[in-house]
Amino acid sequence: MGFSMGLNFLLLMAMVATNILSLYHLSSTVQSPKSPKAPPPVPDELLRHLHTIRATINHLQQSSTGGANPATDTASTKPNIPSDLLLYSHISPIASSCHNHPDLLHKYMSYTPFTLCPSDSDLSEALILRGCHPLPRRRCFSRTPQKPTSSLPHNPFPASLPDSNVIWNKYSCKSFDCLNRQNPNLGFDPSREISKFTSYKSELDLPIQQLLQLVKSVKSVLRLGLDIGGGTGGFAARMKLYNVTVVTTTMNLAAPYSEAAALRGLVPLHVPLQQRLPLFDGVVDLVRCGHAVNRWIPLTMMEFLFYDVDRVLRGGGYLWVDHFFSKRIDLENVYAPLIGKLGYKKVKWATANKTDAGGVKNGEVYLTALLQKPMSR
Ligand SMILES: *[C@@H]1O[C@H](CO)[C@@H](O)[C@H](O)[C@H]1NC(C)=O
Numbered sequence: 001m002g003f004s005m006g007l008n009f010l011l012l013m014a015m016v017a018t019n020i021l022s023l024y025h026l027s028s029t030v031q032s033p034k035s036p037k038a039p040p041p042v043p044d045e046l047l048r049h050l051h052t053i054r055a056t057i058n059h060l061q062q063s064s065t066g067g068a069n070p071a072t073d074t075a076s077t078k079p080n081i082p083s084d085l086l087l088y089s090h091i092s093p094i095a096s097s098c099h100n101h102p103d104l105l106h107k108y109m110s111y112t113p114f115t116l117c118p119s120d121s122d123l124s125e126a127l128i129l130r131g132c133h134p135l136p137r138r139r140c141f142s143r144t145p146q147k148p149t150s151s152l153p154h155n156p157f158p159a160s161l162p163d164s165n166v167i168w169n170k171y172s173c174k175s176f177d178c179l180n181r182q183n184p185n186l187g188f189d190p191s192r193e194i195s196k197f198t199s200y201k202s203e204l205d206l207p208i209q210q211l212l213q214l215v216k217s218v219k220s221v222l223r224l225g226l227d228i229g230g231g232t233g234g235f236a237a238r239m240k241l242y243n244v245t246v247v248t249t250t251m252n253l254a255a256p257y258s259e260a261a262a263l264r265g266l267v268p269l270h271v272p273l274q275q276r277l278p279l280f281d282g283v284v285d286l287v288r289c290g291h292a293v294n295r296w297i298p299l300t301m302m303e304f305l306f307y308d309v310d311r312v313l314r315g316g317g318y319l320w321v322d323h324f325f326s327k328r329i330d331l332e333n334v335y336a337p338l339i340g341k342l343g344y345k346k347v348k349w350a351t352a353n354k355t356d357a358g359g360v361k362n363g364e365v366y367l368t369a370l371l372q373k374p375m376s377r
């Protein structure tokens with residue numbers, strides 16, 4: 001009963017969202033500045049859509065008054081909403097996040113269908129970061145760079161990336177050189193990255209050779225991986241040399257991270273940290289959480305993130321928490337217990353004082369952990 005009510009509630013939420021979107025489309029047709037005359041007639045398709053929504057709402061209303069399930073007693077006719085649904089819709093409103101930003105969404109959907117899309121990659125970024133994901137589809141042609149080169153590298157560590165294959169107008173830098181001058185550690189100079197993930201300078205490091213060795217020693221294997229918040233795909237690049245396929249979630253925060261990864265021949269997934277990972281259950285051998293996953297993520301959100309990581313990992317798969325940082329006391333009291341909830345085997349667990357970027361003053365520590373998911377639950 002609780003399940004079917006939960007499902008009904010979800011359906012209802014989805015429909016309300018669809019309804020809102022439909023209304024939005026209707027109202028935007030009416031308000032469109034380009035058509036000051038009488039609004040065009042409502043398309044049949046939309047009317048049919050609204051009809052379906054009304055019919056389903058009627059159906060739900062009938063079933064929530066006890067008609068659908070005669071087995072339940074009349075006292076429990078109130079919908080029993082699962083507490084995690086309430087919690088999650090609070091921290092990441094289901095299907096309504098787009099509607100929470102009508103100004104941005106209005107701008108995003110104000111385009112001329114069947115022509116070139118507006119130059120608004122910053123708008124889609126802004127919407128996705130606010131939880132509007134997936135974005136509504138549009139019927140326009142995305143812009144392309146004017147004179148892209150077709151000689152793209154097969155090597156994920158090329159000497160340089162071609163500037164001509166990126167649309168730069170939304171960024172303050174207009175070349176990869178400029179980005180590298182601003183900060184050589186952002187990952188836009190692949191040749192510089194060749195030593196990343198290979199050296200062991202402190203116990204916080206886990207060189208890939210060692211990672212592969214650890215995995216091999218328990219007769220396991222790495223073939224597929226996911227790098228969460230992986231920037232320009234440095235980890236995926238390195239793993240490619242070992243014939244391991246890693247996809248990278250990345251956002252274009254003030255720089256073309258997605259394009260840079262793609263130019264290296266690596267798959268960039270344009271997904272924010274707060275969204276469900278676009279992978280099926282139990283399909284990857286390894287998930288790495290890099291620098292992007294640290295204490296700045298609200299705790300409940302992080303809990304949903306780790307459980308989603310668990311979902312996509314296969315039994316016996318590995319979670320690599322790479323240079324997670326927080327206050328020492330929070331690691332002890334909050335984050336270590338949170339990670340512990342997963343019930344993974346600690347293959348490696350190393351902490352050390354964070355000595356960079358004000359870490360000493362704030363009593364911060366780094367954690368690098370390699371954890372193995374149980375073979376079966
Ligand atoms: C990756 O695969 C290629 C082609 O099958 C093979 O030649 C190469 O030795 C492999 N590399 C590693 C590190 O296994």
Ligand SMILES: *[C@@H]1O[C@H](CO)[C@@H](O)[C@H](O)[C@H]1NC(C)=O
Nearest residue numbers: 328352353354360362363364
């Ligand atoms: C780490 O920092 C704490 C204080 O925050 C200090 O007591 C401890 O000695 C430091 N450990 C090392 C290895 O530097």
